[in-house]
Amino acid sequence: MSLSENVGGFRTRMGQAFVGSRAVFRGHDLHADLKDLDWIELYAFGITGRRLTPQQLRVLHAVWVFTSYPDARIWNNRVAALAGSARSTGNLAMAAAIAVSEASIYGRGIDIRAIDFLQRTRRALDQGDALDALVRAELQAHRGIAGYGRPIANGDERIAPMMALLRELGLDQGAHVRLAFEVERFLLEGRWRWRINYAALCGAIAADFGLSAREYYLFNVPAFLAGMQPCYIEAAERSPGATFPMPCTHVRYEGAPARAWPARP
Template sequence: MQKKIDTTYLDQLRGVIHSSKGGWIVGEGVHNHGYSMMEDFVGHVSYMQVTVLNATGRLPDKNFTAMLEAIFIGASWPDSRIWCNQIGAFGGTMRTSPSAATLAGALAADSRAYGTYPLVEGVSFIQMALREKQRNLSIGDIIAKEHKLHPSQGYIMGYSRPVAKGDARIPALERTRKKLGLPKGDHLKLAFKIAKYIHKNTGEYINASGYVSALLSDNGFSALEAGRIITTIVSSGVMACYVDTQSRPAQSFLPLRCSDIKYTGKPPRVLPNST
């Protein structure tokens, strides 16, 4: 017989929850990372500040979260051609609930092509790049090293876009950063230098994800924290696309005839007798 396994650790947790974040004590209030939700937060701080606190454990200042809000606005396009938004539009045309459609679209942005993954990878890249720069590696060498790490990728995360070249959000975000008095930190300075180098060599330019990666890095956030902060970044644009198709006839969003699908499989055939 197998030796009895010591389950003391699990036994102590049966029916008990330990929280390092906070919680609600009925009659006392809601605690959150050492603050009182009702006394310290409601009416005093922004929703975005609490979002960052819940994602990272740190309460940022209002200027930074005003910038973050601008970043979220920059990802809230009501264009139903964008993949996550299109899922919201399909939800509207099928008459799902707004929550189902919006969360399905937000979940789709957990993607390698846009949304979460490029930002998480972008933060890792720019933080690595600054470390290498401080070790006197040239920008060309830093880029070559990154290409070697991801040989099949063909581009640097944060410095290319799938649909268009360039990104209209960069000047708008830079204008906002300056207006809010947020300094241009070492990561952002380096990001623009890398962008200039890549643009000269490939014609590609920094995108919003590359910009935000550097900005978050300058404000002390890790790649993991960045991914948590932007979890719902596309949800407002998804919602708009849901509302648009939900208010039109059902299934009228991008209808397809049978012949609109180009079938490339096996021709119709007879099932073998054994099945």
């Protein structure tokens, strides 16, 4: 659609606010048709245009809950904490912390690559390709597989509770979830010894729920948010600058040596 076709109005299929009257959300009256929706149900509906089942919504709640760590040492939480230490507003602190959650290794970048790999691999397997060849090709192309291995630990503490929930709800046998663990088995039996991590499992869950890579990415934007607020609050309650202070004596400096400056005349 050209620019000229959009002059003089705003065409949308998503919704519109009729101020003083009503608000339309994807063709539904927000205050009448959707008033009883859980917030995350509305959030997922806004992204996908579909109404997910109660079981699926419970799992998606857990995706966020199981990764809400109020640890200010974590890279994005640190931003929230430092913002509190600098006496920034909570809104700016959260916005900055969510922005750096785009990290390609630990954050949203790995989410996209994980679900993309699992969806591509599932389609290729359905067409008759062999799993070992597909995994080896991914390793050769990227020297790793998104969602497998973990730089800071051998294993992921979130896998067990998430799998327990999936088994409870009868959602543990989805095609992508089973594939995710088949890939882990191949990597563990080979020379790589990489275990599945949270990114691969959650990507597999999202794929089984019918989410695209973009939909899954958008759903996960606030995934760390619940852990950020406590970090901001605690830092704001301390003296300004008292969160992660770094004295000069703790910096390993390897630059030019100290110099004597001539006195001003």
